[in-house]
Amino acid sequence: MSLTAVLASGFALRFAVPTLLPHISHSLAATPQISTPIDSFRSIREAVYFLQNGMDAYDGGLVHHPPLLVAIFRVLSELFGPWSEVAFNFLFAAVDVGVAIKLTNLNRWYNQHQSKKTKSQFTAFSDALVASLYLFNPLMVLTNWAHSTQPISYFLIVESIAQVLVDKNAYRGAISLAVASYLSYSPLYLLFPLLALTYMASGRGSWGREVVVQCSAIFVASLSMLMLLSFALTASQDFVFQCYWPVMSFSKIAPNMGLWWYLFTEMFDFFTPLYKGIFNLYSFVFIVPLTIRLYEPASSPKTGDSFLAMVLCCLWVSFTKPYPVVGDLGFILSMLPIFKNTVIPRTKFLPLTMLMLIVCLLLAPIFYYCWIVLGNGNSNFFYSMNLVWAGVHVLLFLDLIWGRLVYDYVQINQVKDTESIRLTQM
Known part of the structure; x- marks a missing residue:
């Protein structure tokens, strides 16, 4: 099947x-595994209704x-009127197709980049297969x-990487x-990690x-401009x-696939500020050392993988988010085929990880x-699967x-017989 056919099929599935x-x-919007209060489309509908009736969208905490x-969604709703739901379906389907296209571009770039680094000829998965593994990933389809507004974030993240590298x-x-x-x-x-990619590229x-x-300044200026426009729009x-404050303070406790909600439901209020600070610190404390460790140094061009560092940082953010959805992990899994010739053949526990994922x-x-619904269980039942979900990460x-x-060891030591090599962690 050609890439065009895959993209058309993926779009049709999401739109029809x-x-x-x-x-x-x-x-699905009411399912905690797929949507949370922070990214729920029902929340956008509430906001549009409030604005259309002259009320403050942020007054009720919804x-x-x-x-x-x-x-933007208010304009679309007023522009298309009774057909607004169809327009929203079209928009979200188009966003996911955009993500798939960017992933195919990154797949080609990465394997060409690694071929040039190692002076070997790598054969990447076809564009159609890479797009299929995203567009027909059940986690992404359900999301x-x-x-959920998360696919928009996925598109912007993969777009930022593609702009830097491709x-x-x-x-x-x-x-x-x-x-x-x-x-x-x-x-x-x-x-x-994006700045590390920028420096390498x-x-x-x-x-x-x-x-x-310059990129750091542009990032700060762009974010500041968006915030100022928001202030001007809402006064x-x-x-x-x-x-933003609910994400940092976890003030809206609701069951989801993350680790936060159960702990802060059971925790004494006296300890809550301390552990909220620790959890927020834990969300980014490993980002910098991971990026530095996997950076591609000019002195040793065959080692390091800054693109993998970016993917792992996305995985870490998915693991530590206070309001995760299944699509967060699905997005990472859809990027793994890019590493067909480098990382994936050297992994050990992918079958076990996939089995844990299916069970969860x-x-x-x-x-x-x-x-x-039935009331014959308690929160421990559901949270046990959250722990398995964390274990998958x-x-x-x-x-x-x-x-x-x-x-990297194989490249540095020029190991020929990679099938029989046995390494262990010290």
């Missing part, structure tokens, strides 16, 4: 199903989306049908990441350092406390139903790092 069966989007995003325009990459950070806060943690040296400084700072995805909705994280370290 919620258009013909609109209740699917409403049902809306957690930034003003500019709400304004899209729920109209299009060689680091400035647009910084702007894309700034918009992603404005929409959902968590992409802010990806600034450092700019040829290092004094010019590379200058580009990094209030309430949106800051409704959009099957049992999580069942345990949640037993707890909330940890295993995948460690496995990918180990795979890259083994690959």
Whole structure:
């Protein structure tokens, strides 16, 4: 199947199903594994209703989306009128197709880059296969049908990477990441690995350092401009406390696939500020050392992988987010085929990780139903699957790092018989 056919099929799947069966989007939007209060499309509908009736969208504590995003959906709603739901279906389907196209571009760039580094000829997966693994990933399809705003963030993140590596325009990459950070806060943690990618792609040296400084300034200026426009649009700072403060303070406790909600439900109030600070610190404390460890040094061109560092940082953010959805991990899994020739052949626990993932995805909705609907279980049932979900992240994280370290060892020592090599961690 050609890439065009895959993209068309993926678009049709995302557009036709919620258009013909609109209740699917409403049902999935109420599912904690797929949508949270922070990225829920129901929240956008509430905001649009408030604005159309002359009320403050951020007055009731129900809306957690930034003003500019709400304004865009309000314009679409008024422009298309009774056909607005169809327009929303089209928009979200187009966003996911855009992500798939960017992933195919990154797949080609990465394998060409690694071939040049190692002076070997790598054969990448076809564009159609890479796009298929994203567009027909059940986690991504369900997230899209729920109209969670996370796919918009995924597009902006992958766009920022593609701008730096493929299009060689680091400035647009910084702007894309700034918009992603404005929409959902968590992409802010990806600034450092993106700057490392920028420095590597700019040829290092004094010019590379200058580009990094300029990109940092553009990122700050873009984010500041978006915040100022939001202030001008709402004439209030309430949106800051409704959009970003709940993510940092976890003030809106709701069951989801993350680790935060259960701990802060059971914790004494006296300890809550301390552990909220620790959890927020934990969200980014490993980003910098991970980026530095996997950076591609000019002195040893065959080692390091700054692109893998970016992917691992995305995985870490997914693991530590207070309001994660299944699409966060699905987005990372869709990027793994890019590492077909480098990391994936050296991993050890991918089958075990995939089995854990399947068990978690099957049992999580069942345990949640037993707890909330039937009442014959409790929160421990559902949270046990959250712990398994976290275990999937940890295993995948460690496995990918180990795979890259083994690959670097093979390159440095010029090991020929890679099939029989046995390495261990010391």
